[in-house]
Structures are given as C-alpha cells and as structure tokens.
Amino acid sequence: MQVYTKPKSIKENSSFTFCSGCDHGLVIKLVAEVIDELNLQENTIAVASSGCSVFLYDFLDVDCIESPHGRACAVATGIKRATKANKNEKFVFTYQGDGDFASIGLGESLHSALRGENITVICINNTNYGMTGGQLGPTTAMGQITTTSPTGRNRAYHGFPIKAAEHIALCDGTAYSARVGVYNIKNIINAKNAIKKAFECQIKGLGYSFVEVLSSCPTNWRLSPSDSHRKIETELTQIYPIKVFKDITND
Amino acid sequence: MNQKELLKGNIAIAKAAVKCGCSCYFGYPITPQSEIGEYLSAAMQERELGYVCAESEIGAINMAIGASSTGAKVLVSSSSCAISLMQEALSYAASDELPIVLVNVMRAGPGQGYIYPSQGDYNQTTVGGGNGDYKIISLAPSNVQECIEMTYKCFYLSQKYRNPVILLLDGLLGQMAESVELAENTYPEIDNSSWVLSGAHNRPSREIHSLEPNQDKLNRHILDLNNKYKKIEEEVTDWEEYMCEDAEYIITAFGSLSRHGKAVCKYFREKGLKFGLFRPKTLYPFPYKRLNELSKNLKGIIDIEMNLGQMLKDIRLAVLSNTKISFVGKPVGDWLKRDELIYAIENVIKEDYASIH
Numbered sequence: 001m002q003v004y005t006k007p008k009s010i011k012e013n014s015s016f017t018f019c020s021g022c023d024h025g026l027v028i029k030l031v032a033e034v035i036d037e038l039n040l041q042e043n044t045i046a047v048a049s050s051g052c053s054v055f056l057y058d059f060l061d062v063d064c065i066e067s068p069h070g071r072a073c074a075v076a077t078g079i080k081r082a083t084k085a086n087k088n089e090k091f092v093f094t095y096q097g098d099g100d101f102a103s104i105g106l107g108e109s110l111h112s113a114l115r116g117e118n119i120t121v122i123c124i125n126n127t128n129y130g131m132t133g134g135q136l137g138p139t140t141a142m143g144q145i146t147t148t149s150p151t152g153r154n155r156a157y158h159g160f161p162i163k164a165a166e167h168i169a170l171c172d173g174t175a176y177s178a179r180v181g182v183y184n185i186k187n188i189i190n191a192k193n194a195i196k197k198a199f200e201c202q203i204k205g206l207g208y209s210f211v212e213v214l215s216s217c218p219t220n221w222r223l224s225p226s227d228s229h230r231k232i233e234t235e236l237t238q239i240y241p242i243k244v245f246k247d248i249t250n251d
Numbered sequence: 252m253n254q255k256e257l258l259k260g261n262i263a264i265a266k267a268a269v270k271c272g273c274s275c276y277f278g279y280p281i282t283p284q285s286e287i288g289e290y291l292s293a294a295m296q297e298r299e300l301g302y303v304c305a306e307s308e309i310g311a312i313n314m315a316i317g318a319s320s321t322g323a324k325v326l327v328s329s330s331s332c333a334i335s336l337m338q339e340a341l342s343y344a345a346s347d348e349l350p351i352v353l354v355n356v357m358r359a360g361p362g363q364g365y366i367y368p369s370q371g372d373y374n375q376t377t378v379g380g381g382n383g384d385y386k387i388i389s390l391a392p393s394n395v396q397e398c399i400e401m402t403y404k405c406f407y408l409s410q411k412y413r414n415p416v417i418l419l420l421d422g423l424l425g426q427m428a429e430s431v432e433l434a435e436n437t438y439p440e441i442d443n444s445s446w447v448l449s450g451a452h453n454r455p456s457r458e459i460h461s462l463e464p465n466q467d468k469l470n471r472h473i474l475d476l477n478n479k480y481k482k483i484e485e486e487v488t489d490w491e492e493y494m495c496e497d498a499e500y501i502i503t504a505f506g507s508l509s510r511h512g513k514a515v516c517k518y519f520r521e522k523g524l525k526f527g528l529f530r531p532k533t534l535y536p537f538p539y540k541r542l543n544e545l546s547k548n549l550k551g552i553i554d555i556e557m558n559l560g561q562m563l564k565d566i567r568l569a570v571l572s573n574t575k576i577s578f579v580g581k582p583v584g585d586w587l588k589r590d591e592l593i594y595a596i597e598n599v600i601k602e603d604y605a606s607i608h
Contacts, residue, residue, distance in 0.1 A: 011456075041451065042451055044450060045320075045321070045449075061451065062450075062451055062456050063449065063451050063457050063458075064458050064460075065316075065317070065320045065347075065448060065458070066458075066459065066461065066462055067316070067317075068316075068340055071309065071313035071316075074305070074309070074310045074313035074316075075317035077310075078301075078315060078316060078317025078319070078320075079317040079320065081275060081314070081318060082317065082319075082321045082322075082325070083321050085274045085300040085301040086321070091450075107306050107307060108306065108309070111305075
C-alpha cells in the first residue's frame with residue numbers, strides 16, 4: 001500500500017496561508033517534491049521575491065533569501081557566482097510572480113537568461129498583481145478587467161501583455177523554457193515534469209532554465225476556484241499556450 | 252617590507268580588495284571609477300572568482316546581496332548618480348545585515364552632473380537614500396595609501412558588524428597616482444558560519460528576509476539594528492587631529508581636501524595664528540564627541556568642503572551653540588586651491604588677520 005506523505009522539503013507543522021483556490025500552494029508542493037526526488041534539499045539556496053511568492057520561505061524547508069522586488073535573478077546570480085567562486089556551488093532557483101519577473105524585474109530576468117546563468121526560475125503567472133489587490137500587470141490579458149483597468153485592458157491605455165516563456169526561449173543562454181498549467185491532473189503532472197526537467201538542466205550545468213506556471217487568483221479574479229481553473233483552461237491557454245518553447249536537451 | 256608602487260586610487264582599491272580575499276565583484280561602468288571594474292575583470296577571472304559586468308547598478312548591488320548571503324566577501328564600485336540607483340538594495344542589505352563593501356568615487360551632481368571631482372555625496376552617504384531606520388558605515392580616505400588601508404578596514408568592519416560599508420572618495424583621489432605600499436591585510440577573519448546560507452546540511456534551514464508581517468517582531472528587529480548602530484558609534488568612530496592641541500581656529504575637512512587644509516594650517520601658523528585641522532575618517536559614525544571637546548576654547552571653526560556645506564550640519568550638531576562656524580567651499584571642479592582657501596579664510600577671520608599685519 002502506498003501512503004501519501006507531505007514532501008520532506010515542506011516545513012513541518014506549516015500550512016499554506018494563500019487564499020482559497022490559489023495555485024501557489026500547489027506549485028510550492030510540486031517544487032518540494034522535485035527537490036526531494038533529486039535529493040537537493042541540503043544543497044539548495046532559494047530566492048523568494050516580492051508579492052505573494054515571498055512567503056515561499058514560510059513553507060519550503062531549504063535555505064532561502066528574499067530579494068528586493070524584481071531583483072530575484074540578480075540575487076540568484078550573486079549566490080551562484082559566489083558559491084562557485086568559493087568552491088561550494090549550490091543549487092539555486094528563484095520563485096517569482098509575473099509582475100516581479102516580467103515587469104519591474106524584466107532587466108534582471110532577461111539579462112540573467114542572456115548570460116546563461118546556471119539558475120532556475122519558477123514564475124507564477126496569474127495575470128495580475130495579487131498581493132496588492134489585483135491591479136493590471138505585465139501579463140494581464142487584453143480585455144481583462146482589473147482594479148486599474150476597470151473597462152478591461154486596452155491598447156490605448158495599457159498596451160500589450162508579455163509572453164515570458166516565449167521571450168526567454170529566444171535567449172541564447174536559455175537551456176529550457178516552458179509554460180505549464182496546474183488546472184487539471186494531467187497538467188499538474190506535466191508541470192511537475194517540467195520543473196524537474198528545468199532543475200536537471202541546472203544540475204547538468206546547461207544554463208538558464210525557466211518554467212512559467214499559469215496560475216489562478218480566484219480572490220482578485222472574483223471567481224470560484226473551479227471557475228478560475230476553467231478560465232485558465234478555456235481562455236488563458238489560448239493566449240498563453242501550454243508548450244515547451246526551448247529544450248536544448250532535445251538538440 | 253613591500254616595495255613602493257605608483258598606483259591610482261582606483262587601482263589601489265581594486266588591488267587591496269583582491270589582497271583581503273574579496274571573491275566577488277559586480278559592477279557597471281561609470282566614470283570616474285571604471286578602472287576598478289576593469290582591473291578586477293582580469294584579476295578575478297585569473298583566480299576563477301566571481302565577476303559580472305552587470306546589466307545595471309541595480310543588478311550589480313543585488314548580485315552583491317546574493318553573494319554576501321553566502322558569506323562571500325563582495326565588492327561593488329560605482330559613482331554618485333549610479334549610487335542613487337542602489338539605495339533600495341542598501342536599505343535591504345542593512346535590514347538583512349549583509350556585509351557588502353561599496354566604493355563611491357564621487358562625481359559632481361545633482362543628476363548626471365559631470366565627472367569633475369566633488370564631495371557632493373556626503374548627505375547621500377551619511378543620511379542615505381533608502382527607506383527606514385538604517386545606517387551605513389562610511390570611511391573617507393584622503394590619499395591613495397589610505398585608500399588601501401581603508402579598503403582592508405571596510406571589509407573587516409562590514410564582516411564584523413554585518414553591515415554595508417561605503418568607501419567614499421572624490422574622483423580626483425580615484426584618478427590620482429601616488430607612491431604607495433600594498434601592505435598585508437592584518438585584520439582578523441570573522442566567523443560567519445552561524446548565519447550564512449550554505450544549504451541546510453546537518454542544521455535547520457535558514458531564512459534571510461526583511462519582510463516581517465508581525466508588528467512586534469518588526470519593532471524588535473529595528474530596535475536590535477539600532478542597538479548595533481550605537482555599538483558601531485562607540486567602537487568605530489575615527490578621526491585625525493592635526494596641530495589641534497593649542498589651536499584657536501580649527502579647519503574641518505574630509506577626504507582629499509583635508510590635505511590642502513593642512514597646508515593652510517601651516518601658512519597661518521607661520522603668520523602667528525594658531526590653526527589646526529580636524530578630519531573625520533569615519534563620516535558615519537561622525538566624531539561628534541571629540542569635536543565638541545575641541546570646540547570649547549576656539550575662536551572659530553572653518554569648515555571646507557567640495558560641496559555647499561553638507562558636513563556643516565554635523566559640525567553644527569557637534570559643537571557648542573556659541574562657537575563661530577564659517578564655511579568655505581565650492582561644489583564642482585578643480586580642487587579648491589590652497590591660495591583660494593587662504594584668501595577665503597582671511598576674509599572669515601579678517602579682524603584677527605588684520606591685527607597681525
């Protein structure tokens with residue numbers, strides 16, 4: 001008989017404090033499972049960023065530093081370079097939201113990919129600034145209503161959203177770039193495999209690896225958890241396709 | 252004894268950093284400090300150490316945060332307007348108690364200004380541009396030899412007090428070559444094993460963060476930082492006194508300009524006026540107490556700066572309210588020349604000066 005247990009890399013006695021139906025907890029659990037499977041817990045330094053993703057260190061039982069808003073990839077670069085210089089290289093990944101990664105931190109994010117930093121980025125894309133109450137972000141879809149796009153995102157006022165995984169795939173330093181979802185069982189399994197593949201790229205020293213996770217934000221979307229997942233499946237995946245955009249291990 | 256070398260201030264700082272075990276440098280080009288990054292780009296690569304031509308100064312200082320969190324000795328260098336870009340990260344690093352050495356080779360501002368020598372960043376350095384109750388230790392060398400010694404000291408203090416430290420010099424000192432000795436760094440190594448991130452191997456996992464939603468905990472953290480700053484003020488404050496024992500007038504100056512201040516003291520001493528010079532070597536913590544003691548029997552203090560009197564407010568805080576304080580300075584360009592200073596100071600003390608002529 002197989003007994004389901006909490007991943008070892010989730011802190012004992014911790015319970016997720018995210019809103020009901022939010023996918024953060026699920027993604028952190030997947031990350032913890034992959035850390036366990038690859039035996040990385042004692043060799044990892046994680047970088048949490050500003051926004052809901054900052055609470056990573058409340059749940060994940062690895063060494064962790066919080067970065068200033070948007071600077072997670074720069075902080076991760078410093079950790080990787082320093083531990084390598086001091087002959088004690090660590091496994092380093094960032095856990096960021098789309099606003100952190102693709103808006104305020106786009107410079108740091110893109111340049112760390114261009115340099116081919118041997119780090120991994122898990123980017124939660126929930127198409128808005130969740131922690132501050134659901135404002136328009138860099139990934140808000142055209143027509144999407146947020147607290148700062150009350151009539152829906154439009155070209156005249158807001159311009160267009162960014163497709164992060166596609167952009168990152170264009171960088172020569174990128175080893176792996178994929179977009180996944182966690183809106184049904186099949187996709188959850190695929191998401192975990194993508195995270196594992198990205199982590200393995202770093203372990204093999206292949207360069208920058210990136211996984212964008214389409215995630216729900218029921219509170220700010222004003223939808224039930226199940227309607228939120230339905231929205232991702234029927235609407236968001238049309239704009240943000242679930243796909244592996246680059247994988248040099250296939251080359 | 253080591254041989255004497257002819258070194259620019261910038262190169263001397265870079266060499267000193269290597270000498271005391273700096274394993275990571277992150278930077279972005281800006282005049283007048285580019286030689287530091289240029290020198291270290293080769294030196295670090297040769298030694299297979301950390302070096303990144305960062306995408307911006309924001310990138311550079313945040314890389315330093317990451318590297319420092321693992322216990323590495325980290326150097327970042329930049330100049331004035333680009334130091335402005337780093338203020339957010341400095342506030343984080345102060346709250347996270349991360350040791351980072353940051354060199355600011357000042358240019359004239361505000362805004363982009365130009366690459367002329369200036370001491371216009373005294374306020375930025377000592378008061379800071381980041382948010383919250385935090386302090387950055389800052390050291391101000393007056394010559395290239397001191398650039399070396401103070402670089403060693405910056406690394407030591409940053410590790411000892413787990414705090415960012417700024418080495419503040421003007422572009423003239425960065426660009427000027429002097430004959431110096433690259434002596435050994437004799438400061439002891441600080442054990443950082445109790446707090447660095449190294450992977451949770453045979454110990455519980457560690458977190459480094461400034462975010463603290465619990466009000467009581469946040470309050471305690473800020474008060475703990477403040478207690479550390481009080482300790483720093485007691486233990487780190489440093490200054491130089493030149494002919495101050497019997498002085499009736501004291502010139503106050505920091506950094507390279509203090510050297511002209513000494514020449515001015517000699518000039519007036521030859522004229523029969525008892526001049527001395529007081530130079531803070533640490534700008535934060537500022538030597539308030541000692542300057543206060545010295546000010547008790549003075550006819551006046553003349554503060555000279557290559558700005559419009561930014562240290563002046565600290566002089567005023569230090570001395571008794573009835574001490575006469577004058578200011579001589581200009582914000583930009585050539586060093587204030589010795590004769591310019593003498594002329595200006597003669598005007599300030601014209602009654603006494605007239606009586607000896």
